[in-house]
Amino acid sequence: MAVYAHAASSPFDTAAPQHAAWDEELVRRYDKSGPRYTSYPTALSFHEQFGAEDFTAALERSNQTDRALSLYVHIPFCHKICFYCACNKIATKNTQLAEPYLSRLDREMVLTSRHLDTSRSVEQLHWGGGTPTFLTLDQMSDLIDRLDARFGLSSSPDRDYAIEIDPREADVFTLRHLQTLGFNRISLGVQDLNPVVQKAINRIQPRVLTETLMDEAHRLNFRSLNLDLIYGLPHQTQESFADTLRQVIELNPARLSVFNYAHMPQRFAPQRRIKDDDLPSAEEKLAILHATIDMLTQAGYVHIGMDHFARPDDSLVVAQREGTLQRNFQGYSSHAQCDLVGLGVSAISRVNDVYAQNPTDLARYEQALDAGQLATVKGLRLSQDDLIRRDVIERLMCDMQIDLAAISKRWNIDAPRYFADTLARLAGAERDGLVVREGDILRATPIGRLLIRHLAMAFDTHLPSDTTKRYSRIL
Incomplete structure (x- = not known):
């Protein structure tokens, strides 16, 4: 395992005593509810008076800026629901259900590209979900071909083409196929390696699944590999999560996202399967966070901000150091000043001075596209x-x-x-x-x-x- 010298840009400088930067009473006092600011204004400010015509006008205005493009594609399907999940998803084991969805994605691409100068470089591509690796290899190839035909994908070594992967639904052949499709960055959902926690969240995922994919990703020279973890899940303790972190540090990912589990069962039905009594207390949760920051910074990771960590040589750290780091709906990004076009159910676009969002309801999304219209249901001009x-x-x-x-x-x-x-x-x-x-x-x-x-x-x-x-x- 490569262990990097601690970077001075980390907010928790190990050259100074850790307790000098950590005041539990102060942290507790300021730990209120608030936005993550993947956009400003946040999605709560979007309104239904903003429609497809407003979005097409924004797309056309954006051509005058000559900014590069970023494409986000939402794949809402999962084979199985994880109880912590707050994403827009559809649980099914039938991959054929994705076929009509892919057809409608293509219609959306056609309608969108009509208003864009498609000579603009697509510097970023991100597939999220749901679980994008729900798709078969042939379906993935078909989707890439459609994106390339409508927008013209890039082969530049500087491109940032990423996909979220569920290690339970992918293998080394999946990674090899993704590489041939042009993806150069992957994100693996791990959440926690403790079997008791995994059972409580309905996500049984032995370490060997993650480790096998990481070994292959390193062998294939994927430019960057991210692992997603979650703290605050049922049955987690400071000691149990520290054990997960020790194993993760051994795996040596370039980036880590350590998200705070937000238990909101009144809004997200799957979370009702999680018992309140099984969740760590507020004190334990803060202890887990404190230990997480200590362990990762001591292992050489730079705390980018909030819940993101990266090795000192990663592009996120370089971008932050150079003042070009950007924040969008997928989190932190090293590719600044792109117009983001979101495709698929629930997807959000950020183009020039507007935000535009598709419906979260699949039937409503399909109905709009079947009528030959963009599916924008709300948005905002800033x-x-x-x-x-x-x-x-x-x-x-x-x-x-x-x-x-x-x-x-x-x-x-x-x-x-x-x-x-x-x-x-x-x-x-x-x-x-x-x-x-x-x-x-x-x-x-x-x-x-x-x-x-x-x-x-x-x-x-x-x-x-x-x-x-x-x-x-x-x-």
Whole structure:
């Protein structure tokens, strides 16, 4: 296993005592509910007065910018439901059910590409779900061929073509096929390696499944490999999750996403199969998080922000260091300034100054496309204030700091005056040591990086007064 020297850009610098950056009482006080800011404004601000015509107009306007494209394809199918899941998915074992869906995806591609200059480079491609590896190898090939025919896929070594993989539904032949299709980055869902936890979440996944795929991915020279973990699941303890982390560190992935499980059974029916009494207490959950950050930073991973970690040589770390890291609906991205076109049920597009979302209901999605129309059911065109605040929140989430002078220059405003009310709202966080002001630089401290969602909320003018019903807790 390669162990990297600890990077100075990590928010928990192991050169200093870990307890200097960790104040449990402070963390608990600021651990409120709030958005993850994969977009600003968040999807709660989208409205149904925004429709397909508004989205097509935005697509056409975007051609004047000559920005590269990012394509997201949502595959909603899974063979089996995991009880923790909050994704838009359809459980079935019949892969033939994907055929009509792929046909409608193609219709959506045709309708969308009519309004795009398809000479624009597709720098990013991401298949998510559901479980994209639900598709057969032939169906995957067919989908790639359709995407290439409609948009023109890239063979550039700098492209970022990623797919989410369930290790229970893939093997070494799957990886070899994905490589021939042009994918160069994969993300494996692991969640936890403890058998008791796996049984409680209905996801039995022995380590050997993950390890075999990782070995093959390294042999095939996939550029980057991510593992998804979740803390806060039933029966997890600090000790049990530390054991999972030790095994994961041995596997040596380039990136790790360690998500906070948000138990919201009133919104997500599968979560009703999880007993409240089996979940770790708030104290235990924080202990798991603290130990996770300690173990991963000591193993040489850089804490990008929130729940993302990466090795110092990974493109995410390089992008953060160079100030080009971006945040979108798939999380952190090293490819800045792309127009994101979302395809499939529930998919969201971010094109120029608009967001557009497809229906979460499959029948409604199919009905629109069968009528020869884009399936957009809601969205939002951003105001000038929205655009400015989106820029500021994204830089805060990605850089862990805000350069007010740069914001002033970029938007032709006096940023300190423009955000005077916001800066006043951050005074308490500054007193508590979450953020420091050094001239025009507003910088999150190590503990502030962990609570970066709270800092971002100060800039959010769309935030509802009660965030507890619609958003998960920060930690």
